[in-house]
Amino acid sequence: MGYSLLGLVKFYTFRTGIYDLVIFDQGVRGYANFGPPLSFVKGNWQELGSAFSLLGDHFSPILALLAPLYWIHNGPETLIVAQAALLSLAVVPFWTYVNRVLGARAAYLLGIAYLLSWPVAEAVNFHFHEYAFVPLITAILFERLQARRRSHVLAAAVALLMVKEDLALFVIGLGVSLLFVHEWRRTGTVMIATGVGFLWLTSNVIMPAFGGDPARYWYYSEWGRTPGAAVTRIMTRPQEILSVLSTPDTKLWTLLLLIAPLLFLPLLSPYVLAPAALLAERMLATDPGAAGWWGTRYHYNAAIVMALCCAGVDGAVRLRRAVQGRRLNWFTPTWTVVTAVIAVGIVPFFAFGNVFMPNWYKAGPRSAAAVEAMRQIPDDVLVEAASAVGPNMSARTKVVAWAAKTAARPERAPWILADLKEKQPHFDSLQDQAADVELLRQRGYHEIFSQDGYVVLFDPVSVG
Incomplete structure (x- = not known):
C-alpha cells in the first residue's frame, strides 16, 4: 500500500513523466484493446503520429498480463498500483525461501529488508517499468530451486525471459552457477544454452521484425562496435575491466550500496553470478548515454535486488555450515537483524522516505x-x-x-x-x-x- 501511495501521489501532483509511464500506458492499452503494444511516444521520432511497437524496443510480452486490469481502470494509475503489488508480492515466496533454511524470525526480518530496500523504492519512484515482474519471478525461481523442482525452475526462467531480453543474461549467469552443483549441471547447461540462443534471437530477429534496431542501446564503443568485438576485447584484455568498472566512481558506490546492506554475504554464494551478469551489462558500458544505468536512481536495480537477497541467504547458510561447531551460531540471527535495521535506516535517504514527509503530499503552486x-x-x-x-x-x-x-x-x-x-x-x-x-x-x-x-x-x- 505504501508503494501505491508513493506512486499515486506523484501522479496526481504532476511529478511523473512521459518517460516511461506514458510509453507503457500506451502499450498496455494496445494489449487491452486486443491489439499490438503500440506507443505514440516511441513512434513520434520516426513520423508524426505514428505508433511504434514496444516489442521492437524491448521484448517484453509479459506486459500483456496487465491488459485485463485496464478493463477495470483505463489509465496510468493502473500501472502504478500493479507495479506496487508485484514488487510487494515477491516477499511471499521469498519468505518461504528464507523460512525453510533460517526460520520464521529470519524470514520476517529479511522480508522487511527487501520491502524497504532502496532499489524497490527507486523503481516505484520511476513510475513504471517491466522490471516490476522480476523480483516476484526471481523469488519463485529460487524457492523452487531450493525445493528441487527442476521443471518449475525452468518455467520460472522462461517467465524471466518474457520480461525483457536482457534477462537472458540473468538466466545465463544462474546457469553457470548451477554448473557447480553436480545434480543441477544438466539444468545449468540447458539454461546457458537457452539464454544465449534467446538473447541472439530477440536481438537479431524478433525485435528487428517489429522495427527495432539491434544497436539501439549499444553503449560499449570503447570495447568494440559489435558484441563479438567487445567480448573478444574483454576476454583478451581483462586488465581494463577494473578501470571501466570504476569510471565514473558512481558505479562503485552503486555496487557498494547493493551488497553492503546484506553485509557482503551474497559474495559467498555462486548464485551471485546471476545478478552479477546484469550488473556487468550496466557497469561495463562506457558511453555517456548509459549514465542512467550506473547510479541508484530509476528501476535498474530492482531487477537484481531479490537475487542478491536470495544469494545472501544462501551465503549465510554456507557460512553457517563452514563454521559449524566453532561457536559462531550467533552470526546468522545477528545478520538478519542488522540487515533489517540497515534497510530501515536507509529509508530516509531514498524515495520511500517521502511518504513520511507531510509537505510531500502537497501539490505544487502550479x-x-x-x-x-x-x-x-x-x-x-x-x-x-x-x-x-x-x-x-x-x-x-x-x-x-x-x-x-x-x-x-x-x-x-x-x-x-x-x-x-x-x-x-x-x-x-x-x-x-x-x-x-x-x-x-x-x-x-x-x-x-x-x-x-x-x-x-x-x-x-x-x-x-
Whole structure:
C-alpha cells in the first residue's frame, strides 16, 4: 500500500513523466484493446503520429498480463498500483525461501529488508517499468530451486525471459552457477544454452521484425562496435575491466550500496553470478548515454535486488555450515537483524522516505494551472505535451513528448501543451522552449491558454 501511495501521489501532483509511464500506458492499452503494444511516444521520432511497437524496443510480452486490469481502470494509475503489488508480492515466496533454511524470525526480518530496500523504492519512484515482474519471478525461481523442482525452475526462467531480453543474461549467469552443483549441471547447461540462443534471437530477429534496431542501446564503443568485438576485447584484455568498472566512481558506490546492506554475504554464494551478469551489462558500458544505468536512481536495480537477497541467504547458510561447531551460531540471527535495521535506516535517504514527509503530499503552486491547461485539450487528439502533464492526459489523448522541429521530423502535432518554467527532456534550456513556442505562433498556431508558465496552442489548419 505504501508503494501505491508513493506512486499515486506523484501522479496526481504532476511529478511523473512521459518517460516511461506514458510509453507503457500506451502499450498496455494496445494489449487491452486486443491489439499490438503500440506507443505514440516511441513512434513520434520516426513520423508524426505514428505508433511504434514496444516489442521492437524491448521484448517484453509479459506486459500483456496487465491488459485485463485496464478493463477495470483505463489509465496510468493502473500501472502504478500493479507495479506496487508485484514488487510487494515477491516477499511471499521469498519468505518461504528464507523460512525453510533460517526460520520464521529470519524470514520476517529479511522480508522487511527487501520491502524497504532502496532499489524497490527507486523503481516505484520511476513510475513504471517491466522490471516490476522480476523480483516476484526471481523469488519463485529460487524457492523452487531450493525445493528441487527442476521443471518449475525452468518455467520460472522462461517467465524471466518474457520480461525483457536482457534477462537472458540473468538466466545465463544462474546457469553457470548451477554448473557447480553436480545434480543441477544438466539444468545449468540447458539454461546457458537457452539464454544465449534467446538473447541472439530477440536481438537479431524478433525485435528487428517489429522495427527495432539491434544497436539501439549499444553503449560499449570503447570495447568494440559489435558484441563479438567487445567480448573478444574483454576476454583478451581483462586488465581494463577494473578501470571501466570504476569510471565514473558512481558505479562503485552503486555496487557498494547493493551488497553492503546484506553485509557482503551474497559474495559467498555462486548464485551471485546471476545478478552479477546484469550488473556487468550496466557497469561495463562506457558511453555517456548509459549514465542512467550506473547510479541508484530509476528501476535498474530492482531487477537484481531479490537475487542478491536470495544469494545472501544462501551465503549465510554456507557460512553457517563452514563454521559449524566453532561457536559462531550467533552470526546468522545477528545478520538478519542488522540487515533489517540497515534497510530501515536507509529509508530516509531514498524515495520511500517521502511518504513520511507531510509537505510531500502537497501539490505544487502550479498544479491548478496544469489542470486548467489540460482541460483545453480535446479527447482523442495528438498532443505534444510537457513531461509532467503528459501522463495525466494519456488515457484520453495520443500523447507524445514536446520537442522542437528537426530535419528528421519537421511536422508538429496539432495541439501543443508547453511548459516555459520547467526544463523539458528534449530542449537544452528554458530559452529554447520559449523560442519554440514563439516559432509555433509564427507558423500560425493559436494560443488559447497561458497561465503560470503553461501554454496551450493549436494549429487551426490541422485541427479544422
